[in-house]
Every structure is written in structure tokens, then in C-alpha cells.
Amino acid sequence: MDWFMILISVVILWVASLCKILHTSCSPSKAVFLENGEPGHQKNILLVIAHPDDESMFFSPTVAYLTSRGHNLHILCTSTGNADGMGDIRKEELYEACAIFKVPLSQVKVIDHPDLQARQTVSSINLFLSNFSIAHFHHTTDGFGQTWDHNLLAKIIKEEVTTHSIDSIITFDNYGVSGHCNHCDVHHGTRKFLHQSSGGNVEAWELISTNLIRKYCGPVDIWLSTLSALQSPRGQMHCLLNEHPRRSYHAMAQHRSQWVWFRKLFVSFSSYTYVNTLRKINY
Numbered sequence: 538m539d540w541f542m543i544l545i546s547v548v549i550l551w552v553a554s555l556c557k558i559l560h561t562s563c564s565p566s567k568a569v570f571l572e573n574g575e576p577g578h579q580k581n582i583l584l585v586i587a588h589p590d591d592e593s594m595f596f597s598p599t600v601a602y603l604t605s606r607g608h609n610l611h612i613l614c615t616s617t618g619n620a621d622g623m624g625d626i627r628k629e630e631l632y633e634a635c636a637i638f639k640v641p642l643s644q645v646k647v648i649d650h651p652d653l654q655a656r657q658t659v660s661s662i663n664l665f666l667s668n669f670s671i672a673h674f675h676h677t678t679d680g681f682g683q684t685w686d687h688n689l690l691a692k693i694i695k696e697e698v699t700t701h702s703i704d705s706i707i708t709f710d711n712y713g714v715s716g717h718c719n720h721c722d723v724h725h726g727t728r729k730f731l732h733q734s735s736g737g738n739v740e741a742w743e744l745i746s747t748n749l750i751r752k753y754c755g756p757v758d759i760w761l762s763t764l765s766a767l768q769s770p771r772g773q774m775h776c777l778l779n780e781h782p783r784r785s786y787h788a789m790a791q792h793r794s795q796w797v798w799f800r801k802l803f804v805s806f807s808s809y810t811y812v813n814t815l816r817k818i819n820y
């Protein structure tokens with residue numbers, strides 16, 4: 538009976554949190570991220586990710602927020618995720634996922650550089666068992682242990698920023714949600730670019746990595762995310778809610794080569810499907 542009550546409580550909390558997300562995200566008065574007191578002024582934003590599917594697995598609340606408010610979102614994917622020779626397929630899958638998010642394909646760039654490839658393959662089930670959780674299953678075919686040159690990443694990011702007159706960059710934080718080394722690499726590459734271009738007008742934001750419990754509590758995490766954003770210094774942290782969580786699921790489904798059972802579970806139960814908390818990178 539006790540377990541039944543706990544289960545009912547969890548379901549009620551889950552549904553209430555989802556309702557809160559859908560209600561809050563419909564209120565334009567909550568939308569302050571990137572507006573800086575200039576509502577209606579669209580910005581050029583660059584989302585820097587490491588692999589095709591990062592945008593759908595981790596950044597979908599951010600992508601949905603930016604596109605729904607008319608910002609020009611550019612996506613820079615620094616690899617094709619070419620483990621097992623599937624780079625071309627995964628590249629096409631990324632374009633299809635971006636179409637779901639209504640990001641113009643002309644604003645999606647996938648880098649295919651010999652020094653930014655992942656070749657090591659790790660069995661997904663072995664990785665699943667070795668971690669005793671699903672915390673690190675992401676990109677099991679993208680190769681842990683393949684570190685990328687941060688100077689090269691900084692150079693690529695600089696070219697994109699210059700070409701598209703980018704105002705703001707969004708990327709992973711230094712843990713990269715799952716601890717994947719390539720996620721951390723794009724963070725450090727972004728930081729290197731920011732340091733090299735100090736004095737420029739580009740601002741940057743990082744996606745905060747949460748602990749394991751928060752990571753898998755779905756929409757329920759909005760309460761803690763909102764609280765942490767409220768407690769941060771003004772303008773240093775923003776909590777973005779996903780007004781179309783089902784669209785995130787459809788977008789991830791476009792990554793057919795990756796669409797296996799544990800990723801379906803991830804997209805359903807991950808808090809990153811429902812909320813992104815972004816922190817300003819001060820440099």
C-alpha cells in the first residue's frame with residue numbers, strides 16, 4: 538500500500554510539473570533570455586555541439602526557445618560521429634532533426650575534419666553495465682578517450698562567429714552532461730576562442746550538468762532548476778522550459794541510427810528534454 542501511495546505521488550508530481558512547464562512556457566512575460574531590454578531584437582546565436590543528436594538529447598528546450606522567438610539559430614556540430622563509418626548517415630539525420638526544430642538547413646554545419654573524428658567503439662551494453670547506470674550511455678559509438686585539439690576547435694568556432702556575425706554562443710559546460718570527453722572538448726574550445734577574442738562582443742552560455750537524480754527526474758527537475766536560477770546573480774543564469782517536449786522526441790527519432798531502446802527511455806525521462814539551465818561564461 539505504501540508503495541502504491543508513493544507511485545501515485547510520483548505520478549501526480551510528474552503531471553503537475555509537466556503542466557507547470559506547458560503553462561509557464563506559454564507566458565511571454567517570462568521570456569527574458571537574450572533580450573537585454575530590447576524585445577523584438579533578434580540575435581544570431583551559435584549552438585556548438587560535438588555530435589549529431591546532441592541538439593535533440595540535451596539542448597532541445599534551448600533550441601525550441603530560440604526558434605520560437607525568432608532568433609537566427611546556427612548549429613555547429615564539430616564531428617560527424619563517424620564511428621562505425623556512419624558519419625554520412627548521421628549527418629543527414631542531424632539535418633532531418635533540425636527540420637523538426639525549424640532550423641534552416643543552411644544554418645546547420647557539420648565539421649568533417651580528420652582530427653575531430655571518433656573511431657573507438659565501445660559496446661553499448663558493456664558501457665551500460667560498467668557504469669551501473671545510464672548516466673554515460675550517450676554516444677557509446679562516438680568513442681570515449683578521443684580528445685580533440687582545443688586550438689583547432691577555437692579556430693573553427695571563430696570562423697563561424699565571423700561568418701554569421703554571431704552575438705551569442707551556447708555550448709556544454711566543462712562536464713558536458715554525460716562526462717563525454719568530446720562534450721568537454723567543445724566547452725574548452727569555446728573558452729579558448731573567447732580568451733583569444735577577448736574584447737569582442739560575443740557572449741557565451743553553458744548548459745549546466747546536473748547530478749544523476751536530477752538528470753533522470755524528467756519535468757520534476759524544473760522546480761530545482763528554477764530555484765537555482767532565481768538564486769543566481771541577476772542575468773547570470775536562465776532556466777528555459779520546453780514548450781514542445783513531444784517535438785524533442787520526434788527530433789531524436791530522426792536519428793534513426795541511434796534510436797535504440799535506452800535512448801528512447803532517455804528522451805522520455807531526462808530532465809534535459811524538459812528544461813535547460815544556462816549559465817553565463819565569464820571570461
Ligand SMILES: [Zn+2]
Nearest residue numbers: 587588591676
Ligand atoms: Zn554527444
